[in-house]
Amino acid sequence: MDYTRLSKAMSYALRHAPWEYELELDEHGWVNIEQLLYSFHEEKKWSELDIKDIIYVVENCDKKRFEVEGERIRALYGHSIPQKIIKEPLQPREVLYHGTTRRFLSMIKEKGLIPKGRQYVHLAVGTDMALQVGKRRDDHPALLIINARDAWNEGIEFYKGNEKVWLADFIDPKYIKVG
Numbered sequence: 735m736d737y738t739r740l741s742k743a744m745s746y747a748l749r750h751a752p753w754e755y756e757l758e759l760d761e762h763g764w765v766n767i768e769q770l771l772y773s774f775h776e777e778k779k780w781s782e783l784d785i786k787d788i789i790y791v792v793e794n795c796d797k798k799r800f801e802v803e804g805e806r807i808r809a810l811y812g813h814s815i816p817q818k819i820i821k822e823p824l825q826p827r828e829v830l831y832h833g834t835t836r837r838f839l840s841m842i843k844e845k846g847l848i849p850k851g852r853q854y855v856h857l858a859v860g861t862d863m864a865l866q867v868g869k870r871r872d873d874h875p876a877l878l879i880i881n882a883r884d885a886w887n888e889g890i891e892f893y894k895g896n897e898k899v900w901l902a903d904f905i906d907p908k909y910i911k912v913g
């Protein structure tokens with residue numbers, strides 16, 4: 735079983751295009767795990783997929799991208815679907831980080847961090863992860879240091895994706911320092 739490929743397919747179904755799998759996410763992003771399995775079975779390449787494979791990805795992928803609770807599964811972050819996934823605002827730690835492409839820097843300094851194609855801006859708890867995120871698009875990414883404490887105190891809402899990934903609606907340039 736190619737678990738990386740499966741993880742990507744799960745991300746696609748649960749973050750970006752549930753309708754292609756005849757799935758409907760609830761307001762918190764949950765779907766029935768049997769329904770997800772059933773939809774995957776429609777595709778030849780996943781016809782042998784077992785629910786254990788899905789659980790394996792949930793529990794063992796390099797990042798905690800998914801969550802299972804009882805009969806339900808959801809992606810914890812990364813959504814791009816038009817229906818906004820509801821997250822409960824939560825006070826973040828004092829500083830969060832964001833790794834990005836150097837050529838985006840001037841726009842970010844001017845306009846702040848915006849969600850672009852996703853529903854939320856994605857922030858990392860640690861510098862290592864932020865840089866790893868940035869390296870997806872730039873070998874020498876820029877590290878942004880986010881003054882999350884002041885942003886929160888001044889009314890910007892933050893949300894927890896998982897232990898390492900935090901979300902926000904928007905980060906104004908005044909809370910961003912280039913590391």
Ligand code: HQG
Pocket residue numbers: 745797799812833834835838841842845846847848849850851852855856857867868899
């Ligand atoms: C940039 C992966 C110009 C932003 C990762 C980023 C993450 C701006 C890009 C998660 C901008 C959006 C999300 C502005 C933001 N002007 N560029 N004003 N504001 N940007 O992929 O944070 O492996 O949607 O810096 O690990 O890179 O899939 O967001 O470069 O946690 O689980 O616009 O996706 O997780 O790119 O990555 P993305 P991201 P998975």
